[in-house]
Amino acid sequence: MERLQRLVDTHSVGVESERLVGVRAQGREQFEALGFPTTRLEDWKYTSTRQLREGEYVHDQAPFTADRLEVASKAIEGLELPEAALRLVLINGRLVDSLSTLGELQDGVRLLPLGDALQEDGHELGRLVDTENQAFTALNQAFLQDGLFLPVADGVVLNGMVQLVHISEPSEQAIVAHPRHLIVLGRNARASLLQVELGGDGVTWSNGVTEIELADGAGLEHQLWQLAGVGAHQVNRIEVRQERNSHYGVHTMTLGSGWVRNDLGVGLDGPGAECHLKGLYLLGDGQHADNHTTIHHRASHCISRELYKGVLAGRSRGVFNGRVVVYKDAQKSDSDQGNHNLLLSDSARVDTKPQLEIFADDVKAAHGTTVGQLDSEALFYMRSRGIPRDQAMRILTGAFAREIVDGIEDESLREFAVRLVNAQLLALQKVSGE
Amino acid sequence: MIQIKNLHVSVEDTPILRGLDLNIGAGEVHAIMGPNGSGKSTLAHVLAGRDGYTVTDGEVLFEGRDVLAMSVEERACEGIFLAFQYPVELPGVGNTYFLKTALNARRKHQGLPELDAFDFLSLINDKMELLEMDASFKQRMVNVGFSGGEKKRNEVLQLVMLDPKLALLDETDSGLDIDALQVVAKGVNSMRDANRSVVVVTHYQRLLDYIVPDVVHVLKDGRIVKTGDKTLALELEERGYAEFGAA
Numbered sequence: 020m021e022r023l024q025r026l027v028d029t030h031s032v033g034v035e036s037e038r039l040v041g042v043r044a045q046g047r048e049q050f051e052a053l054g055f056p057t058t059r060l061e062d063w064k065y066t067s068t069r070q071l072r073e074g075e076y077v078h079d080q081a082p083f084t085a086d087r088l089e090v091a092s093k094a095i096e097g098l099e100l101p102e103a104a105l106r107l108v109l110i111n112g113r114l115v116d117s118l119s120t121l122g123e124l125q126d127g128v129r130l131l132p133l134g135d136a137l138q139e140d141g142h143e144l145g146r147l148v149d150t151e152n153q154a155f156t157a158l159n160q161a162f163l164q165d166g167l168f169l170p171v172a173d174g175v176v177l178n179g180m181v182q183l184v185h186i187s188e189p190s191e192q193a194i195v196a197h198p199r200h201l202i203v204l205g206r207n208a209r210a211s212l213l214q215v216e217l218g219g220d221g222v223t224w225s226n227g228v229t230e231i232e233l234a235d236g237a238g239l240e241h242q243l244w245q246l247a248g249v250g251a252h253q254v255n256r257i258e259v260r261q262e263r264n265s266h267y268g269v270h271t272m273t274l275g276s277g278w279v280r281n282d283l284g285v286g287l288d289g290p291g292a293e294c295h296l297k298g299l300y301l302l303g304d305g306q307h308a309d310n311h312t313t314i315h316h317r318a319s320h321c322i323s324r325e326l327y328k329g330v331l332a333g334r335s336r337g338v339f340n341g342r343v344v345v346y347k348d349a350q351k352s353d354s355d356q357g358n359h360n361l362l363l364s365d366s367a368r369v370d371t372k373p374q375l376e377i378f379a380d381d382v383k384a385a386h387g388t389t390v391g392q393l394d395s396e397a398l399f400y401m402r403s404r405g406i407p408r409d410q411a412m413r414i415l416t417g418a419f420a421r422e423i424v425d426g427i428e429d430e431s432l433r434e435f436a437v438r439l440v441n442a443q444l445l446a447l448q449k450v451s452g453e
Numbered sequence: 454m455i456q457i458k459n460l461h462v463s464v465e466d467t468p469i470l471r472g473l474d475l476n477i478g479a480g481e482v483h484a485i486m487g488p489n490g491s492g493k494s495t496l497a498h499v500l501a502g503r504d505g506y507t508v509t510d511g512e513v514l515f516e517g518r519d520v521l522a523m524s525v526e527e528r529a530c531e532g533i534f535l536a537f538q539y540p541v542e543l544p545g546v547g548n549t550y551f552l553k554t555a556l557n558a559r560r561k562h563q564g565l566p567e568l569d570a571f572d573f574l575s576l577i578n579d580k581m582e583l584l585e586m587d588a589s590f591k592q593r594m595v596n597v598g599f600s601g602g603e604k605k606r607n608e609v610l611q612l613v614m615l616d617p618k619l620a621l622l623d624e625t626d627s628g629l630d631i632d633a634l635q636v637v638a639k640g641v642n643s644m645r646d647a648n649r650s651v652v653v654v655t656h657y658q659r660l661l662d663y664i665v666p667d668v669v670h671v672l673k674d675g676r677i678v679k680t681g682d683k684t685l686a687l688e689l690e691e692r693g694y695a696e697f698g699a700a
Contacts, residue, residue, distance in 0.1 A: 395504070400541035403501050404555035404611060405529035405562065414554065418545025 026195065030078045030162050039163075046150060046160025053154040065338040065370045066280055066309040071252060076195035076224055078162065079111035079188070091186050092118055094217055098246075099438075101213070101431035104179025105130060107167050110186045112196025112225070114165040127172035127208075130181075133165055133199055144201055147230045147258035147286075155254045159197045159228040166199040169212075173205035173234070180429070183214045187251050189221020200229040204237035204265075211240045211429060216255075216276060218247035229257045233265040235289060240268045242432060246275040246439070249305065256282045263289030263318075270427060271310065271327075272436065273300040274443040279308040287314065287321035287349075296325040299423040301443045302367070304333025313342040316349040316379075325356040328423050330416050331367035332447040341386070342374040349379050356386040361393065361419050363412075363447060409448060416444050454479045454619055454650040455500075455520075460511035462492075462499050462675075469495045471675035472511070477619075477668075480647040484661055484686060485654045487672035488694040493654045494538060496672070497623040501535035502528050515619065529555075530562035532618030536608040536625050543595035548607070551595045552577060552614050559615060580613045584640050601628035609640040616644070620651045626660035638663030658690035 027047075055072040056063040081087075091110055095118065100106075107130070108118035121130055133144070150157040167183055185198050204210055216225060225247075233239060245253055253276050259267050273279050285294045300308040314323045329337045339358040360369045373386040393415055401411035420440055427433040455477045462470040469492045477483050487493050499506050500513065502525035513520040520528060543551065557567045568576070577591065584606055596604050605625055612620055622641065626634055641651060641664050653664055661669075661683065669685040670677045673694065679685065 394541075396541050397543055399503055399525060400537065400543070401551075401555075402525040403503075403529055403535055403537075404551070404615065405526050405558040406555055407526050407558060408524070410554070410558070411526075414546060415543070418543065421545045 026076065026078060026162060030164075042144070043161050043163065046157045046163070049150045049157035050154055050161050053152070053157060056154050062311065062340070065336075066307065070278065071224055071254075074193045074222065074224065076193045079113065079190065079194050079196065081190070083110065083115055083117075087188070088115065088117060091115065091188065094186060095184055098215070098217070099435070100182060100184075100215070101180060101429075101435050103182040103213070104177065106182040106184065108184045108186070109165055109196075109198055110188050111194050111223070112164055112185070112198050125175070125178055127175035128177060129170050131168040133163065133168050133201070144199070144230070147232070147260050147284075148228060148256065153256065153282075155226055156228050156256050159199055159226050159256075162197045163199045164197065166201070168201045169210070170203045171205055171208040171210055173208060175205065175208045177208075177210040180211045180213055180432075183212065185214075185216050185225060185227070187216070187218030187223035187225050187247050189219045189223050189248075189250060193222040193224065195224040195226060198225065198227045200227075202229070202239065203232045204234060204239055206234045207236040208234070209238045213242045213244070213432065215244045216247050216251070216253055218251045218276075220248035220250050222250040222252075223247070224252040224254070226254045227256070229255075231257065231259040231267070233259065233261045233267060235263040236265060237262070238266040240428065241270070242427070243269065243271045243281075244439070245271075245273040245279055248275065249277040251276045252278040254280050257284070259283075259285045259294070261285065261287050261289060261292040261294065264291040265289065266293050268295040269297065270423065270436075271296075271298040272439075273298070273302070273308045273310075274439055276308075277306055281308075281310045283310070283312045285312075285314045285323070286317060287323065288317050290318045290320045292318065293322040294324070295426075296323070296327075297423050297426055298327035299420055299440070300327070300329040300331075300337055301420065301440065301447060302329065302331045302335035302337060303447050304335060306335045308336075309338035309340075311338075311340045311342075313344070314354065316343070316345040316352040316354065319348065319350045319352070321349065321352055323352075323354045323356075326423065327358045328420060329358075329360040329369060330363065330420060330444070330447060331360065331369060332363040334364070334366040336367070337369040337371075339369070339371040339388075340374060341372070343376070343384065343386075345375075345377040345379050345382050345384065347378045350381045352379060352382045352384070354382070354384040358388045359419075360390045361416060362390065363393070363416070413444055413448055416447070417441065420444070454481070454516065456514045458512050458514075460496075460499070460513065461509040462495055463507045463509055464495070464505060468509070469506075469675055470499070473672075473676055475670065475677060477650045477652065479650060480645075481668060482645065482651040482653065482664065482666045484666040484669045485652060485672050486656065486658075486669060486686060486689055489656065491672045492675040493656075493672055494623055497535055497621045497652070497654050500528075500533060500621055501525065526558070527562075529615075529617075530559045533621070534612055534615055534617035534619065535621045536605075536612055536623060538624040538627060540596050540599075540604040540608050542597045542599075544597050546595050548593050548595050549577065549591045552611065555611070556614060577614065580610055583613065583643060584610055585636050586610060602630065602633040605629055605637055606633065609637050613640050613644055618649055620644070620649070622651065622653045622655075624655060625653070626655055626657065634660060635663055658686045661686045
């Protein structure tokens with residue numbers, strides 16, 4: 020594969036362990052065997068990878084000049100992120116020390132560059148992902164370099180939020196990056212993670228993988244914000260494994276980033292584990308967002324809640340595929356899934372598919388999907404009270420999105436969310452015009 | 454206040470109003486009564502600007518201006534208010550926020566500054582007290598999960614908050630028990646003055662015991678077939694609409 024060779028050629032390799040070299044080689048072999056997924060595969064039916072396959076992507080090897088750092092720093096500042104306890108900044112998949120605020124780490128918390136993580140006993144990268152079947156994960160492994168390794172010891176509650184900012188910075192050539200993160204929470208540990216994808220409008224491709232392990236009683240609140248520019252392609256795999264009575268809450272917010280494919284997998288492996296998956300995609304003209312989620316109810320008495328909502332304007336395209344598997348021994352499983360879409364234009368399109376596979380007999384499982392337009396009665400009602408049409412539309416779409424935003428418990432995060440969501444709704448309205 | 458001349462309105466090519474004439478002066482309360490299908494609600498909706506109605510002839514002047522040329526929100530801002538027969542639920546939109554947005558939209562149109570939070574709060578508190586509404590309605594989503602009576606009360610709350618020049622009440626009495634009816638009437642009566650007009654569209658005479666009209670019209674087959682004073686309503690209640698059959 021000539022394209023793969025170009026990636027190899029542009030991948031800067033420093034002094035690295037034999038182990039890392041081996042891991043990468045394995046990823047490369049697996050990717051070569053799998054190749055890019057095509058729309059012939061059921062899982063990729065509505066999302067073509069042609070732009071990734073045919074793009075002439077290279078890795079960013081250029082040094083971080085003062086100018087580049089300045090631009091990145093401004094982009095982060097402009098976002099007005101909530102206050103962070105720790106912030107890790109990567110540009111095109113490479114860690115930028117000077118923009119990261121690692122601060123004083125509290126006892127029981129460590130933050131390591133990924134390379135070091137591979138040397139750690141007991142913490143193995145790739146335990147939760149399947150590089151034999153997931154092409155992009157194999158590709159990520161083939162070129163893995165920087166990312167976050169965050170182990171939190173038993174019983175430790177992290178003070179403040181951990182932020183992970185990835186900037187896809189375009190250059191003259193199309194840039195690809197492979198950020199890779201591993202978060203491991205010990206028993207009864209608690210943490211809040213805000214992951215942000217930023218970037219300019221040029222052609223970039225971020226191929227990220229995040230693995231999250233939650234031990235008994237652990238809890239993670241996770242936010243994933245996709246805010247990069249129109250030329251940004253984002254392939255994002257998040258795999259979570261939950262032990263007994265652990266709790267995982269995630270908000271996947273796709274407001275920017277021209278082409279997005281998210282694969283979110285959650286394994287409820289211990290009894291009493293609970294996950295809450297929420298997503299919001301607010302898509303403007305030309306944007307494509309595909310959310311594939313899989314929840315594995317492997318143990319009994321687990322709860323899964325899932326709600327994704329989309330607002331689509333212009334010629335945008337949304338895909339939702341929510342798979343829930345309840346295994347034979349997972350009695351008393353309780354699962355609820357919903358996907359609701361609001362189309363603001365005739366040329367917007369959504370393909371939504373719930374996929375329930377139930378092998379246990381004592382199970383509660385519900386799902387519902389809707390695709391609709393703004394309620395004309397509601398619009399008339401508001402206008403009849405003097406509210407201008409544009410504003411009424413914005414209020415109604417905001418109300419639709421609100422259910423997701425209101426679910427964000429942390430106040431500073433919720434305010435952050437309200438601000439970004441309102442701005443995007445305003446932008447969508449301009450796209451749809453009259 | 455409002456002059457309707459020879460108004461012809463169709464819905465999907467079916468004529469509903471067929472040459473309706475109506476003049477309502479400032480400070481007057483008019484009742485429009487009529488059997489089902491006579492065009493009562495159509496009249497209310499056309500005045501508010503709802504889609505789906507085609508005006509094929511005639512004109513409507515509100516304080517001398519062409520109402521039919523105005524957008525829905527423009528009519529509202531100019532002071533025309535329609536209390537809906539079936540108020541719409543707005544999930545995710547808070548009642549207070551909604552009222553404040555509407556009120557400020559109208560103030561902006563009038564060239565007035567936005568009402569500050571304190572003034573707004575004292576206004577809404579006063580009006581809710583008048584309508585015997587529990588404070589919890591402020592936090593609730595607009596009409597979501599409201600009973601039929603609560604929805605109507607909420608309509609009247611919007612009416613008294615927005616302070617229009619012309620209030621159109623479309624079957625506001627339907628689905629109300631006698632207590633709620635009295636409260637609703639109290640709200641409407643509180644705004645009666647020499648500069649404001651009210652049109653009560655109703656099938657039954659009941660509401661008119663509480664909102665006493667100056668003029669009563671009988672609408673039949675899209676035309677006003679009889680006009681009288683408040684005794685006409687009582688007459689109708691006794692004898693029904695049948696004798697207005699061949700208009």
